[in-house]
Amino acid sequence: MSVLRIALADDQALVRAGLRALLERQGITIAFEAEDGQALLDGLARTPVDVVLSDIRMPGIDGIDALLQLRARGDATPLLLLTTFDDSELLLRATEAGAQGFLLKDAAPEDLRDAIVRIAAGDTLLQPVSTDPVRARYQYHTADAPQERFSEREVAILRLLAGGYSNREIARALFLAEGTVKNYVSTILDKLDTRDRTRAVLKAITLRVI
The missing domain is CATH 1.10.10.10 (Winged helix-like DNA-binding domain superfamily/Winged helix DNA-binding domain)
Known part of the structure; x- marks a missing residue:
């Protein structure tokens, strides 16, 4: 399998840095980073990737709104949403918007990598929801x-x-x-x-x- 290229969106620079280090150690390339949904949309217009890894809660255009705009413009890039909240309502919104995956930020590193690989391969990953x-x-x-x-x-x-x-x-x-x-x-x-x-x-x- 070729090296996976992903876009990483999170409004916290420290979180992005941590995820970048974690994923690069596991052989995944970060094509670009974005601090909010608008930067993510702009970046994807210039740089195609295999998977988008995005926080749900961001200022301005959040992860779900960015996803809706992506799908509206015909961009079907698989998207995995990360959140610190075990929030069923968010999962439902994410699913309706067309997210391929939804994962809590406290997931184990190997689970995150596995989720990215599976979503890139066309699977859907929804954590069990209350x-x-x-x-x-x-x-x-x-x-x-x-x-x-x-x-x-x-x-x-x-x-x-x-x-x-x-x-x-x-x-x-x-x-x-x-x-x-x-x-x-x-x-x-x-x-x-x-x-x-x-x-x-x-x-x-x-x-x-x-």
Whole structure:
């Protein structure tokens, strides 16, 4: 795999310096740094990268607003949002805005590197989210409830999807073939009448499937 190039956005210079040192030791190149969302947008217009690593809370244009503007101008660069707050509302906003990942800043260094590599490869990484705020935000009517019950295996796979695990990782965890997991995921999406994994997880939480 070629060296990953990332953009690093955080309004605190010390945090950026720490992340730069940490990631460069792990073989990741910092293409440029930005102190706020506007600087990030300007930098990405000039310098393409593999992944954007951005704080959520920044003055002016924050990480989520920058993400919305990126997507609006057709820039699909994968974006991993960092936050010091275990805030379900932020995770929901980030997901709706089109973030590929959401990670707490106190994550272990190897977890951060793994998240960047996975997102660059096309995975989605959402840390498990506390369920009550999700249920409060997404109220589904009885008519939205799944028409079929979920098997124990499907519930187990849904829980792993909620943790951001890929099909390959789920297969390894449950001792299944990767193709079998893919079939299970398709069935789960059909039962929940959703078109992607993130919406399936949010709906499953709301409907108390998981």
